[in-house]
Amino acid sequence: MIRYILRRIVLLIPLLFGVSILIFVIIRLIPGDPARLALGAEATEDQVQLMRRQWGLDQPLPVQYAYWIGHALQGDWGRSTVSRVPASDEIGLRLPATLRLAACSVLIACVLGVGFGVLAAVRHNTWLDRLSMVIALLGVCTPSFWLGLMLILVFSVQLGWLPSFGQGGLDHLLLPSLTLGAGAAALIARVTRSSLLEVMSADYLRTARAKGLAEHLVVGRHALRNALIPVVTLLGLEFGGLLAGAIVTETVFAYPGIGLLLVNSIGNRDFAVIQPALLLFAFQFVLVNLVVDILYAVVDPRITYA
């Protein structure tokens, strides 16, 4: 097991290397001189030339990459062309907000998803089952930004219960997390239901019932535990995409996180901020997938990890 984990972590290094090369190439593909782009239009030609030398932009591409990644590993991404603040500070300031949002969304997705999924499976073929699955289907097909707007319309504009934008206490988190978590909740509900239905007909459940165990114990203690294995995988996969979804949710709610920062930076062509933001999103996605694979091996002993 330890060996499996170590091996996976070692394999991560070439992958992240590839990811960084891809981001480097993409930024270089953008038309225009990176030094000029970084300094902005008002910089003098001398300043641009100085920066070209500092960043090694007069060197061949592989050397440029070495410069770039060398600086990046030390946390030096240059300064935002908009705020003139170091890009690493721009990111660092907003990261906690995005992580808070993601954590709340995962929690909501789990509670709603597993809740509706179990309800639908236990009341299989009743109107409750059908209603849950229709809601889940709609949840998969609804764009998150529209759901966000509709939640604002109902809970902020009409009812006035919750704030529609910005950052603050838990009340500021509720609508954005619901928006971000809804899609994942819908998928989790569908998977929980079908997985639980599959397990419910297993022999060991018949045994559990035969020995007179109450139904909620049969479901809660025996069935659910086995049914949740595919849910764990799905949750991991969704969590990675969920952080990317923060780009959209944060834009809808003007929530000051990495996602909103990325969208604004792209609008401003602020490449010093775009690069670390992209790398961060890719890095967390890879990391979450790794954690899920490892968790999967831990939860399900049938998986061989040779």
Added chain:
Amino acid sequence: MPERGRAASSLWRDAWRRLRRNRAAMAGALVLVLLTGIALVAPVIAPYGPAEQDYNHILEGVSLDHPFGTDNFGRDIFTRVIFGARISLSVGLLGVALGLAIGGAVGLTAGYWGRWIDDVLMRLLDVVLAFPQLLLAVMVITVLGVGDLNVIVAIGIFSFPGFARLVRGQILSLKRLDFALAARASGAGELRILLSHLLPNTLATILVIASLRLGTAILTVATLSFLGLGIRPPASEWGTMLSDGRQFLQIAPHVAIFPGLAIVVAVLAVNLLGDGLRDALDPRLRSS
């Protein structure tokens, strides 16, 4: 040869029979046909022009003259939603087709020739797959800039890794089967085996996955446009309309309601049909 033709047509005929019995899938197909029809004849059936402004009727609610109300330029939202179907369906379809073309080529190459080509292509795919889908699309737009064509490219780029893996897997398992060996034994060339023996056998699965990807593509087109990274105003794209309409949420909620409903209906129809195709063509995919 006639033997092969008969078997192939009966697979599709069986699938069609199964699909026809699936009420949800047929409803999805019906809505999709309707939407396509509306998109095709949009200029004929739309009561106004998509860019026609009327400053005497700004942000008006639902009425007989304007079934979905008007926006902040006095443009008829019903008309714009109809024209939006044009953009969403065409951009989504072309994007998925592009992704399928790239992914199919990569998957065929990796799966058929194998060895180091397979290794290299799969490692490169791993790098692309290290980015969440939406982020890939956003990255493409960062490089290329906004616009219809670039959105199609973005959809193509984020769809192709999935198709590549799918086609590779299919080819890997098919090329070991007897009929491929027989074709080889009878002296068929590599390309002939690949294109006329292996490829047709992957079509059913590809069709299923492509139809399900279309739903994601339509959602992504709208999402990119909403973020200001897709199709720019004044185009009547659904996501763009929502992005414009959100600032009037308090005084004219209909501006944000109808384009969103259009997206949900389109994606729902595509997904219902896709699920139906999956059950009809390849029940094994159900678990995944």
